[in-house]
Amino acid sequence: MLQKVVYAFNKQRTYMISHTEENYLKAIFKLIEKGKPSASTNGISKKMSTSAASVTDMLKRLSEKKYINYEKYKGVTLTSKGNKVATSLIRKHRLWEVFLVDKLNFAWDEIHDIAEEMEHIQSEELINRLDNFLDHPKFDPHGDPIPDAEGKFTFRHSFPLSELSVEETGTVVGVQESSSPFLQYLDKIGISLGSTIKIIEHFDYDKSTKAVLNNSNTHILSYKVSHNILVQKS
Amino acid sequence: MLQKVVYAFNKQRTYMISHTEENYLKAIFKLIEKGKPSASTNGISKKMSTSAASVTDMLKRLSEKKYINYEKYKGVTLTSKGNKVATSLIRKHRLWEVFLVDKLNFAWDEIHDIAEEMEHIQSEELINRLDNFLDHPKFDPHGDPIPDAEGKFTFRHSFPLSELSVEETGTVVGVQESSSPFLQYLDKIGISLGSTIKIIEHFDYDKSTKAVLNNSNTHILSYKVSHNILVQKS
DNA sequence: AGTAATTTTTAGACTAGTCTAAAAATTTTA
DNA sequence: TAAAATTTTTAGACTAGTCTAAAAATTACT
Numbered sequence: 001m002l003q004k005v006v007y008a009f010n011k012q013r014t015y016m017i018s019h020t021e022e023n024y025l026k027a028i029f030k031l032i033e034k035g036k037p038s039a040s041t042n043g044i045s046k047k048m049s050t051s052a053a054s055v056t057d058m059l060k061r062l063s064e065k066k067y068i069n070y071e072k073y074k075g076v077t078l079t080s081k082g083n084k085v086a087t088s089l090i091r092k093h094r095l096w097e098v099f100l101v102d103k104l105n106f107a108w109d110e111i112h113d114i115a116e117e118m119e120h121i122q123s124e125e126l127i128n129r130l131d132n133f134l135d136h137p138k139f140d141p142h143g144d145p146i147p148d149a150e151g152k153f154t155f156r157h158s159f160p161l162s163e164l165s166v167e168e169t170g171t172v173v174g175v176q177e178s179s180s181p182f183l184q185y186l187d188k189i190g191i192s193l194g195s196t197i198k199i200i201e202h203f204d205y206d207k208s209t210k211a212v213l214n215n216s217n218t219h220i221l222s223y224k225v226s227h228n229i230l231v232q233k234s
Numbered sequence: 235m236l237q238k239v240v241y242a243f244n245k246q247r248t249y250m251i252s253h254t255e256e257n258y259l260k261a262i263f264k265l266i267e268k269g270k271p272s273a274s275t276n277g278i279s280k281k282m283s284t285s286a287a288s289v290t291d292m293l294k295r296l297s298e299k300k301y302i303n304y305e306k307y308k309g310v311t312l313t314s315k316g317n318k319v320a321t322s323l324i325r326k327h328r329l330w331e332v333f334l335v336d337k338l339n340f341a342w343d344e345i346h347d348i349a350e351e352m353e354h355i356q357s358e359e360l361i362n363r364l365d366n367f368l369d370h371p372k373f374d375p376h377g378d379p380i381p382d383a384e385g386k387f388t389f390r391h392s393f394p395l396s397e398l399s400v401e402e403t404g405t406v407v408g409v410q411e412s413s414s415p416f417l418q419y420l421d422k423i424g425i426s427l428g429s430t431i432k433i434i435e436h437f438d439y440d441k442s443t444k445a446v447l448n449n450s451n452t453h454i455l456s457y458k459v460s461h462n463i464l465v466q467k468s
Numbered sequence: 469a470g471t472a473a474t475t476t477t478t479a480g481a482c483t484a485g486t487c488t489a490a491a492a493a494t495t496t497t498a
Numbered sequence: 499t500a501a502a503a504t505t506t507t508t509a510g511a512c513t514a515g516t517c518t519a520a521a522a523a524t525t526a527c528t
Contacts, residue, residue, distance in 0.1 A: 018514075018515090020514080020515065040475080040476090041475070041476055041477085042474090042475065042476080050515090050517090051516075051518080052475075052476065052477085053477075053478080053479095053516085053517070053518080053519095054516055054517070056476065056477055056478085057477095057514090057515075057516085058514095058515080061514085061515095072476080072477070072523090073475085073476060073477080073522095073523060073524065100360075103367060104360070104363040104364065104367055105363065106359075106363070110359075113357075114355065114357050114360055117354075117355045117356065117357075118352075118355055120351075121351045121352055122351065123347075123348050123351075125340075126334075126338070129338040129339065129340070133337060133338055252484075252485090254484080254485065255484095274505080274506090275505070275506055275507085276504090276505065276506080284485090284486070284487090285486075285487060285488080286505075286506065286507085287486085287488080287489095287506090287507075287509095288485070288486055288487070289506090290506065290507055290508085291484090291485075291486085291507095292484095292485080295484085295485095306493090306506080306507070307492095307493060307494065307505085307506060307507080
């Protein structure tokens, strides 16, 4: 009984958000970002590679701590407190990615896992100095927007290459997937941020696309590829 | 029973050293570094701010995993495997400290806690690129040597200012304590790495020292201060 | 609307790390 | 060298995070 009291005291005294809690909040943020009004237990479970039971456990904790709005069997949304944590984590992640590419010359397919660890370093001062050191970048090496210290994202209209019309030319401004195999494939065929792509033809049969890259080579791109490349009309 | 088997399997499959285990190894390294032949449970407990019981628990685990040589009631030493982990951690810590000061312009009293988190980022490639980016520094902002990728430290003969003889002049090459209050005190009286200090007198009574800093101001330094400043004869 | 399928939650177990209190071993001291 | 002091270990509890299996709730489908 005495022990219980002591533990309760320590809990209050040393209260801090854990890496795991942060990761769950980021996962929820990303699920909702994709347009859905709320995140489901199974959706979070998939994104986090944990069991649904673990997710339910964590949702209870996060709700208790006011990071999320949660009612049993209904989906979850972030409170403004939770949103702040998630946005800050994304800011850190993307700034570190810029650091890794711009300063340490990593390739864009090597940085995700490292940034995944670095985003948990707890120091606002550090991140603001880093932001300054990197000249306040607005987008990371995959073209994703970097929120500012207040959590505001720079909006940029872009859409998948698969939706660009025949005869039109687009400029690559981002990718929807950050996996090494995908990015290495883009490297191999010469696509990077800033590349121009002109659509020759969309094939209905398998949704593949014939396109001219950087005014030189012609390639057939599968739907899986064209759908994950984000462009702006140019 | 079935569960037990599954857990054992996962344990093997996902084996990685934890942050906590790393921190204990570093603590043991630092205790032994100070000249003692082995580290005691109480010594580790003090350095880690955990109970002696927790230390004993951890020693069993670390021994099981071959990071330390441990016999009940005897002190512990690091195996070469454990030494490698500790040295690598110190390398990471000190390189990040250089980054924080040289690139992000932090003061030397603000960096310890941040580096304490950054040292756990797991990527040899990252550290080697960082080392390169920083031009292979041999000492960190507190004057401590940075081991190279093979774990070798650059040796430099230095000793506490309190042991410098009267009339002799020394150059500050390091500090034995990294706490903010101590480093800020040094800032205030104008002592940094490279400063010169000439001893005027050592007072036996309280072991304080009268000295001339950088050929200008004369100060009385307490033993606590002079003992934590490392110098070379100049 | 009622059953089937799916999703979510609960129950209970496990690990890594932590603690306090008490027991055991070692070291110090008279 | 025997008692006292100190150190170390054990015993048992607690939290955060994880799991599987089973129960409960919701959604989908005749």
